Amino acid sequence: MQGLAVMRNGKKILVGGLILLLAGCASAGRHFNVGEVHQVGIGKTSKGDVMALFGPPWRTGIEDGRETWTYGHYKYSMFSDAKTRDLVLRFDPSGKVASYTFNSTYPEDRRP
Secondary structure (H helix, E strand, O other): OOOOEEEEOOEEEEHHHHHHHHHOEEEEEOOOOHHHHHHOOOOOOEHHHHHHHHOOOOEEEEEOOEEEEEEEEEEEEOOOOOEEEEEEEEEOOOOEEEEEEEEEOOHHHOOO
């Protein structure tokens, strides 16, 4: 990340970096409805169903020739552990979920 450089009394200060340092945190991605992950069914859930459950994906891509959609929210802090959640869905050629992965560092997302 590049910060805005400011000259003051002959010293260059990177304002963006300073702001992040003072804030002590950064985040990326978007929140998504984690409570609906259990609704995803391999070979059953369509792209339209996924869109209805979670909205538009944060990122899209290709993995092993299959289209992927990623939903994720990542919160990093200098003063505490990172809080991250992500859901990666892989679609078959017919547009149904072929596989998916959900990962989280939030204790409330852990299943016994």
